[in-house]
Amino acid sequence: MASRGPSLPRITDVAALAGVSTSTASKALNDTGQLRPETRERVRRAAEQLGFTPDSRGRALSSGRSFTVGLITTDSSGRFSIPIMLGAEDALSAGEMALVLCDTRDDPLRESHYLKSLVSRRVDGIIVTGRRTEPRPPIDVPIPVVYAFSASTNPEDTSVMVDDHGGASSTVQHLLALGRRRIAHISGPSTHRSALTRAAATVETAGDALVGEPLHGEWSERWGRHAVDVLLRTAPDVDAISCGSDQIARGVCDRLRELGRAVPEDIAVTGYDNWSVMALASRPPLTTVDLELEQLGRRTAHLLLDAISGTPAPGVHSLPTRLIPRESTLGT
Amino acid sequence: MASRGPSLPRITDVAALAGVSTSTASKALNDTGQLRPETRERVRRAAEQLGFTPDSRGRALSSGRSFTVGLITTDSSGRFSIPIMLGAEDALSAGEMALVLCDTRDDPLRESHYLKSLVSRRVDGIIVTGRRTEPRPPIDVPIPVVYAFSASTNPEDTSVMVDDHGGASSTVQHLLALGRRRIAHISGPSTHRSALTRAAATVETAGDALVGEPLHGEWSERWGRHAVDVLLRTAPDVDAISCGSDQIARGVCDRLRELGRAVPEDIAVTGYDNWSVMALASRPPLTTVDLELEQLGRRTAHLLLDAISGTPAPGVHSLPTRLIPRESTLGT
Structure with a gap:
């Protein structure tokens, strides 16, 4: 480590080493002006030898950018x-x-x-x-x-x-394509635009296959676990749960396993975000939506x-x- | 949104509006030179009215920084x-x-x-x-x-x-202070310096309270779950597990719960990193080390x-x- 002053070579050092004037050195390095090729080459070699780096702030000031x-x-x-x-x-x-x-x-x-x-x-x-x-x-x-x-x-x-609407819709289309016909939705707070957009897309895409109203809570595994208990009391025959986040979906999977319901055989589950630390660590790993x-x-x-x-x-x-x-x- | 050219006011605009020369405007805004207070004030008001921001690149070039x-x-x-x-x-x-x-x-x-x-x-x-x-x-x-x-x-x-050595040591001291006397260590790959440092600190601090050799595997919940099975086969009476990461510790807690071993009553567990998404979502939440x-x-x-x-x-x-x-x- 060195302080800048003594060690950053200047264009004058390059000119001195090449035995030319500063303006000639500058023309040689910028490929402008009328110079003999051997002069240009001598300046370039001097710059290389000294480790000279042109000051890009000059370019910035002169270009106005x-x-x-x-x-x-x-x-x-x-x-x-x-x-x-x-x-x-x-x-x-x-x-x-x-x-x-x-x-x-x-x-x-x-x-x-x-x-x-x-x-x-x-x-x-x-x-x-x-x-x-x-x-x-x-x-x-x-x-x-x-x-x-x-x-x-x-x-x-x-x-x-x-495109949150498209993202949420794609998970429901996937569940429908797999033959699921009783789809519930568990998501984050109804005060969050992202939760509302995803819920609206789910309702719209699921149509008759939707079970109950979307359940809104916090963006957490804990809410996912709790929401499963709430859901199964009113809709024990649900065959798919689309979740508003991977955290919620991970909690949903954990609780279903504890209750002896197999994922996906009994109930398929989808997440949202493709947050790898959640989606991959979930048991089983989550089908989810990558926000790219x-x-x-x-x-x-x-x-x-x-x-x-x-x-x-x-x-x-x-x-x-x-x-x-x-x-x-x-x-x- | 606008392109820069026409909309960024220049010092010449300020000078024109205040009815002074550019150099006077510059002195007024930089608080230099000999000017009448009312001139200085007029320039300042003109600058404010136009939304003039001084160009900090000038300061940079003249200071060499x-x-x-x-x-x-x-x-x-x-x-x-x-x-x-x-x-x-x-x-x-x-x-x-x-x-x-x-x-x-x-x-x-x-x-x-x-x-x-x-x-x-x-x-x-x-x-x-x-x-x-x-x-x-x-x-x-x-x-x-x-x-x-x-x-x-x-x-x-x-x-x-x-200070990884100090961090790992602090978890073991904590476990010893709580009366734990059969402490195991589960961590990441033995090819990682951080895992080796934490293991060495654990061995050194635990002394006679250490159970078996440190177990090294991947930095994952899955390894944490698997390592519990390995550990309990050889040391069923372990009363504490210090882990090299929160991910490993979370997997350890999950597996212990599945096996009916209460955390911390039967076995206390510590993590490392204070990665909130792991440490707080763990059941129970993890005692851990914040790297600050x-x-x-x-x-x-x-x-x-x-x-x-x-x-x-x-x-x-x-x-x-x-x-x-x-x-x-x-x-x-």
Whole structure:
């Protein structure tokens, strides 16, 4: 480890070693101007020998761009925003854009502080992600913004969302295709948009095969276990349970096993999220819905890059989910 | 959303609105030069009215610093590096430093590409985090670097590590204090440094209270369940099991319950990591060790800031863990 001053070679060092003027060295390294090929080559070798790296901030200042994007997340636990962030980072780095991370911890003061700081750093654009699918108020900055996972309430903004309706519908279609005809739904709080969307899609897709009303509770294994007891009292002949999350589905499987009901032979179970630590550790492993969040992050980054280069695509972009069939519906 | 050109006000716009020269406007906003108070005030009001934000890149170029730090992570799943990253981001943002995220996905080519890009952006320093506690080769850049979670193999570098020996020791001390005298250890692969360190600390601290050799397997609930069967065949009278991870401990608790052994009345169980989704969902909730990774991230950031300002603190800094007692040892 060294302090920067003495060790980062400058263009003047390269010029001195090559025996040329600074402006000649600069032309040689930037492939501009009229130079003899051997001069150009001598400068290049000197730069290589010294480990000279051009200062990309010059390019940034002269192009009026910083080649930097800010990511505002409210979700410090990161279950949803981390894969989105990694997908965005992957897509941006391919274009030599850097991603600056800003974790607001759900604090509006921190958010406004970060926005000021990002604008003063002249980032080229901003990605805003959230923990819930409820729409959020837009941020007020004079640069391109794309919202991921939580849409902006302004329909003229660009937002990228998971198609939750399609995702929940796909699990019910899968259960129907397997011949299940008495399908119940257990999900998270009815105050959460994601739980309501998934419940509505289940009711709509199941039609006559739906058993009772959707049961809403907390997003937890404990609620899954408890909900099984509630459900079996009123509908002992249920043959499938579609759940609003993998955590709930794991609790459902555990309780069914304790009660001696075989999954999937007696009752098939589906989860939602494809959260591997839940879906794979469940006994049996869960058929579930992958939200394709890294893909969502990549799409968000591409839409932001489009907006930065002057071709924004306003509106809500809804991305498809993917059904992952496993033992909890297919058996072994 | 707008493209930047027309909408970001410039200092010349502020000067025009205030009816002063650009250099006067600049002096007024930077609180320098000799100006009448009413001129300064008029410029400030003009800046506010236009929503003018000073360009912090000027400050960066003139100070020779970018007020930006790079974070290199090899851990895309993020269980360990995400909290470290968030802690570092929190500490850096307090000092108006931005954190640029670089996810190498364990690919040396990506890592070297990112390092070049960070150096050409003139970041002030770099944080390197990993997924495992094995030491890693140092990176070769002419700016300050601090390694977090995975130490550098060069002892003259600055590394910040979890005190795994102390953490594992604290669970055994806790079990001994509760009167347990036949303690077994179930952990992850013997090819992982973290599993070996925790096993060694357990053996050392338990002394005569240790039952059998530490059992090594995969980091999974499934291994935890299986290891219980292996253990109880040879040591049916064990009264405590210290586990190398919360996942293993959760599997241990599930299997003990299935076999009718009460936790903690018959057998006390401890986990490791305080991974809430495992530790709290376990039946019963797990006594475990919190690695204090956000704190580790903050400490890393502070050590990097020290190095950037010319006072590096080389060597391995080992940070204490925290024992979290819950029902799996204390009962209800």
